[in-house]
Amino acid sequence: MSLASDHITPTPVAQPSAGEVRDFVTLLKPRVMSLVIFTALVGLVRAPDAIHPVLAGVALLSIAIGAGASGALNMWWDADIDAIMTRTRGRPIPAGRVTPGEALAFGLVLSVGSVIVLGLTANLLAAGLLAFTIFFYAVVYSMWLKRWTVQNIVIGGAAGAFPPMIGWAAVTGHVSLESILLFLIIFFWTPPHFWALALLKSDDYARAGVPMLPVVSGPDETRRQILIYSIILAPLGVAPWLFGMTGLGYGLASIGLSAVFLLLAVRVWRERTGEAAKTAARQLFAFSILYLFALFAVLLVEAMMAGWI
Amino acid sequence: MPEPENSIVMTDDQKRRQRRRNIAIGVALAALVVIFYAVTIVKIGGQIANRSF
Numbered sequence: 001m002s003l004a005s006d007h008i009t010p011t012p013v014a015q016p017s018a019g020e021v022r023d024f025v026t027l028l029k030p031r032v033m034s035l036v037i038f039t040a041l042v043g044l045v046r047a048p049d050a051i052h053p054v055l056a057g058v059a060l061l062s063i064a065i066g067a068g069a070s071g072a073l074n075m076w077w078d079a080d081i082d083a084i085m086t087r088t089r090g091r092p093i094p095a096g097r098v099t100p101g102e103a104l105a106f107g108l109v110l111s112v113g114s115v116i117v118l119g120l121t122a123n124l125l126a127a128g129l130l131a132f133t134i135f136f137y138a139v140v141y142s143m144w145l146k147r148w149t150v151q152n153i154v155i156g157g158a159a160g161a162f163p164p165m166i167g168w169a170a171v172t173g174h175v176s177l178e179s180i181l182l183f184l185i186i187f188f189w190t191p192p193h194f195w196a197l198a199l200l201k202s203d204d205y206a207r208a209g210v211p212m213l214p215v216v217s218g219p220d221e222t223r224r225q226i227l228i229y230s231i232i233l234a235p236l237g238v239a240p241w242l243f244g245m246t247g248l249g250y251g252l253a254s255i256g257l258s259a260v261f262l263l264l265a266v267r268v269w270r271e272r273t274g275e276a277a278k279t280a281a282r283q284l285f286a287f288s289i290l291y292l293f294a295l296f297a298v299l300l301v302e303a304m305m306a307g308w309i
Numbered sequence: 310m311p312e313p314e315n316s317i318v319m320t321d322d323q324k325r326r327q328r329r330r331n332i333a334i335g336v337a338l339a340a341l342v343v344i345f346y347a348v349t350i351v352k353i354g355g356q357i358a359n360r361s362f
Binding site: 016052054120 | 317319326344352
């Protein structure tokens with residue numbers, strides 16, 4: 001005879017958090033954050049108006065924290081995928097060091113806090129753009145697009161493209177052509193950058209069931225799409241100079257960098273098998289990081305030399 | 310006083326981690342105080358004593 005009490009499981013006792021401070025820092029995706037800080041800084045210093053350095057610093061911090069918060073929300077939502085992929089299985093939630101609830105609370109508090117601080121420090125447009133960026137990355141990209149469409153990276157890339165526009169809006173209170181160009185450069189840079197990585201890691205994405213382009217449409221179609229986006233990106237990279245918004249230094253740098261980007265994209269398109277194909281994808285991925293960093297660095301240096309900072 | 314049944318008894322490692330998290334939260338809150346103070350001063354600007362009401 002079984003007793004009723006045999007079927008009653010004891011009430012689980014909440015376990016204390018196992019998270020170190022560095023685990024919560026990891027939730028903010030520090031490497032993505034560093035790129036956000038850098039591109040937002042360029043937006044801030046390229047803006048034609050002036051802003052007090054203290055306000056600029058706090059605005060930059062708010063944008064960085066907002067971006068980090070969206071990263072934490074992304075890790076909360078994607079914990080099941082992260083546990084499967086080798087690249088991400090060591091993240092704090094799948095590794096069991098931070099509970100999903102902690103990550104969610106952490107992301108939400110920082111999201112709301114960063115938007116409020118940016119609104120108080122700069123203006124409502126910048127705060128609104130930051131709120132939209134967090135929403136776009138955490139909800140539109142992470143919850144909706146990433147697992148649903150092969151265009152996840154293309155549309156979701158907008159989230160990473162907003163920071164320079166937010167920086168610009170924090171100073172001027174509006175959005176203008178140059179800030180839109182900075183947005184477009186990052187927007188069209190994102191697909192070839194991520195697809196080059198996806199070509200190398202397609203097994204990982206396939207195992208996790210994420211419909212990345214190489215998984216759904218195959219590597220050849222991915223190579224074709226990388227080339228198309230690179231062809232669009234190259235003139236966009238040069239556009240700030242063509243529109244007379246930058247000096248000759250940026251013009252020459254952007255032409256050279258865009259030419260190399262195109263060359264590497266063509267190589268990815270042509271080299272389709274064996275180690276040569278992997279090397280081509282790896283080179284394009286590595287150069288794409290340098291490309292974006294160098295373009296924005298030249299913009300920053302030009303602004304500093306012009307005494308805008 | 311004896312520990313009540315089902316209460317959480319933290320190990321030394323858990324206590325250490327909790328202390329570090331508490332310190333980090335404290336530092337973040339202190340930084341927020343400094344930030345709000347600095348932003349307020351900058352927003353108010355100079356000549357605050359000479360403003361007409």
